[in-house]
Amino acid sequence: MHVIIRTxxxxxxxxxxxxxxxxxxxxxxxMRQIEGLVSYTLARNGHGxxxxxxxxxKRDIKxxxxxxxxxxxxxxxxxxxxxxxxxxxxxxxxIK
Numbered sequence: 628m629h630v631i632i633r634t635x636x637x638x639x640x641x642x643x644x645x646x647x648x649x650x651x652x653x654x655x656x657x658m659r660q661i662e663g664l665v666s667y668t669l670a671r672n673g674h675g676x677x678x679x680x681x682x683x684x685k686r687d688i689k690x691x692x693x694x695x696x697x698x699x700x701x702x703x704x705x706x707x708x709x710x711x712x713x714x715x716x717x718x719x720x721x722i723k
Contacts, residue, residue, distance in 0.1 A: 631678075640675035664681075
């Protein structure tokens, strides 16, 4: 399994998470369609927010990134997105 953690901060971050929250059901539906998705979490924190995506393969991770990109382009095509830091790696252990 593979994991990617995207941490968002800076200008536009509140709007980014407002979009995710306002369209939560649609976002969940899109992510659930991705074969190989193990889990997806979108959360706010004091400086912005982050997402944690766990998938069976790196290719599945790429599909989630494209899905998230397309989702945001639909609701915020003219807005510049918040800054992002990415951490990615192979899962050692995952507990449900």
